[in-house]
Amino acid sequence: MPISKVASLLILGGALACNAAAQSSDNGKVLYNEKFMCYTCHGYSGQNGSGARLVPMKMAQAAFIAYVRNPTQPNRMPSFSAKVMSDAELADVYAYIKSLPNSAPDAKTLPLLKDLMK
DSSP states (O other), rough: OOOOHHHHHHHHHHHHHHHHHOHHHHHOOOOOOOOSOTTTHOOOSSSOOOOOOOOOOOOHHHHHHHHSSSOOOTSSSSOOTTTTTHHHHHHHHHHHHHHHSSOOOGGGHHHHHHHHOO
């Protein structure tokens, strides 16, 4: 028996609502900076450090999760199994990374650097 269009829309809408509710950039910030300390390799801005540049994020969320689970360079990036970091936590980290500005601030806008440039 085929599912009606209304039932399909309700199922899809429910799945989207659950996904949106699961993504919290505020929680992702805590996970990125405190719990899993991603900043140590990727920098606070996601653009510097010894790890891969994360900003601007060019991967879809599913590809990001797959990469974190099975990195292409395991000697540089540890894998995080679902036991260590849940899909919901990864969705939050992804939302946080997506919320970061796509470029570093201009040196002229940073007071300390501005003073050094005088």
